Amino acid sequence: MFELRRLRLLHEFALRGTIAEVAAALSYSPSTVSQQLAQLEREAGVALLEPDGRRVRLTAQGRLLAAHAARALELDEAARAELSSSADSSAVVRIAVMPTAAEALVPPALTILSERMPRLRVEMREMAPEVGLFELQARGFDLVVAEQYPGYTRPVSEGIERTLLGRDPVRVALPRGDRARGLADLRDRAWVLEPEGAAVRQWAVQQCRAAGFEPDVRYEATDLVAHARLVAAGHAVALLPDLIWTGDHASVRLLDLPGSPVREIFAATRASSRDSARVGAVRDALAEALAAHAPH
Structure with missing residues (x-):
């Protein structure tokens, strides 16, 4: 009989690729991870890891067992979700949210949950969507709030389900x-955008190119509040979603973009937790918080 804890270590290794990263993610020492995987090899009776230079990698049998491990973890989570009681629950729901959701959605959602499920403990970490979605697959979180811009569909992962929470208009600030x-008048302005590699950066650059120019990106920041403050101080222009304006936006001027594009804000969860009343309650509260966000 395989121990579920060791199967999770193998699953994590399949996702992360190194002993050190598995150890860091699960707060173990690398030696402990190695020892537990060695024990799993003995239980399996086949080699699960093989040398790869200074590191190790999964063997064919290791990849096969890792796939079974993922299904075992899904079954364990599904069973726990069905057994949980929404009325008496005092368990934890771990969420990873993008910065705008941390500011605008989480506070009102927590207020809703405090009335409906006062014993529920929600733990939140602000995190870039790309990282959060990976950690969701690795079971580091139960729910992730992320966004998707027009024409930039995020990769679909097996066993991960997405629920649309709402749509958020994006405008020129x-x-x-x-x-x-209009956008075409901004070819000579200084721009603030998110760093290279972010989906929203690629989308914003494409908007400018469609208007006939390459943006002069002088400032980069992951925090959209920093974008807004640079705009308000007169140093840059930006493409910003309405959700950032949790208060008054009188310090800036907003222009609609051609076609009035919107970003989709979605909640991602594992399919194995679809019957979890706790996860469902958090997702519903976030959707209500977004729906209640005043239009600008």
């Missing part, structure tokens, strides 16, 4: 005194 009438 300008300093109050800027008299530009």
Whole structure:
């Protein structure tokens, strides 16, 4: 009989690729991870790992057992979800959320949950969607709030389900005194965008190119509040979603983009937790918080 804890270590190794990363993710020492995987090899009766330079990699048998491990973990989670009681639950739901959701959605969602499920403990970590979605697959979180921009579909992972929470308009943010009438008028402005590699950065650059110019990106920041403050201070222009304006946006001027694009905000969960009343309650509360966000 395989021990579920060791199967999870193998599953994590299949996702992360190194003993050190598995150890860091699960708060174990590398030697402990190695010892437990060695024990799993003895239980399996076949080699699961083989040398690969200074590191190790999965053998064919190791990949096969890792696939079974993923299914075993899904069954364990599904069983726990069905057995859980929403009325009396005092368990934990771990969520990873993008920065705008951390500011605008999580506080009102927690207020809703405090009334409906007062014993439920929600633990939140602000995290880039790309990282959060990976950690969801690795079982580091129960739910991830992420976004998707038009034309940039995020990769679909087996065993992960997405629920649309709502749509969030994206507009051009300008300093109050800027008299530009549209995106094409901003070819000579300084821009603030997210760092290279972010889906929203690629999308924003494509919007500018469609308007006939390459943006002069002088400032990069992952925090959209920093974008808004640079715009308000008159140093840059930006493409910002409405959700960032949790308060008054009188410090900037907003222009609609051609076609009035929106980003989709979704909650990602593992398919094995679809029957979890706790995860479902958190997802519903986040959707209600987004629906209640005042339009601008």
